[in-house]
């Protein structure tokens with residue numbers, strides 16, 4: 001098998017459009033995040049600060065920093081790779097602000113494994129905001145968080161297509177997230193028992209009721225009955241302004257709309273996400289998922305799903321599966337299981353991967369653990385994925401597995417570590 005450079009996976013990059021200007025913001029600016037009143041809501045465990053105005057201005061002015069590389073020369077792969085999307089210095093500042101401000105969770109949940117309930121400890125901090133197409137959020141004032149009506153081909157309705165080989169969640173509580181060590185999409189429904197981290201207490205969080213809420217959950221006028229007929233077991237939380245601002249930048253660059261946002265915080269190299277695909281039915285056919293990296297560099301791995309067993313006739317996508325991948329990327333790529341090459345992308349602060357088209361139904365991705373302290377100089381890594389749910393209450397599972405019922409964790413800037421919110 002011949003070695004190829006990483007660039008061989010890409011088409012030649014289009015020319016740069018915007019220069020990377022260092023931001024005028026500094027460390028001390030991030031502590032001024034309270035200049036604007038924070039966002040509050042009954043579903044928020046804490047008020048969430050808006051971005052400092054100079055950071056918002058730098059983001060608007062300098063993003064996207066570069067045009068993306070197009071990664072579509074592999075079977076069933078259709079990705080954009082922004083290196084970076086946000087200039088590094090601005091991305092680092094944004095990383096510090098979001099790490100300081102967002103409430104995170106260390107979710108522990110139970111899943112059936114061989115008929116037995118096993119405890120799974122999510123090996124990273126997570127948090128989620130937003131809601132399905134059936135509902136939208138609206139804030140009073142200029143920072144409206146309403147989903148634009150009529151943007152999806154099938155707003156509020158079932159997706160036109162579901163890959164035949166994929167067992168799909170049809171209602172809240174059936175889907176499980178990504179903690180399998182050797183996952184296929186099928187295994188993702190039944191995570192392995194391997195536990196990656198020590199558990200935190202699973203005590204109920206005390207959610208404060210902020211009477212000064214400025215954000216209200218509304219029914220989408222286009223789909224007036226959906227909110228009524230679908231009950232959320234976790235009340236969805238409005239996308240806070242700090243993430244809404246980023247969503248707007250990503251929407252403008254990718255020419256897509258998103259209605260919920262999942263945030264991962266990898267505090268150290270021990271934190272990870274196992275190989276999985278984000279191909280839940282409620283995201284619809286060929287979902288576009290934009291994935292932004294902030295903070296320390298981590299490696300992002302992509303490998304083709306193994307071909308379906310012969311005779312099942314259930315292959316999804318149009319490509320030839322992992323057998324069709326004939327080259328390794330030289331930038332640290334190794335061969336993956338199932339015979340295909342694993343693509344390794346170093347994701348630095350400000351980089352963004354957009355996965356679209358047949359990618360989710362045919363490829364798996366992961367952030368493996370990494371040894372040693374190198375690459376963690378910024379104090380961890382935040383990943384923000386922008387997604388669009390198309391089936392009402394579909395996001396409920398995301399709240400279940402990324403918020404859960406445990407305590408709220410926050411960054412302690414004096415101790416320089418995550419601490420349980422008292």
Ligand SMILES: O=C(O)CCC(=O)C(=O)O
Nearest residue numbers: 264273278291367383385
């Ligand atoms: O951290 C990353 O880059 C990947 C996160 C991811 O794949 C997910 O949240 O589904």
Ligand SMILES: [Fe+2]
Nearest residue numbers: 276277278365
């Ligand atoms: Fe993912």
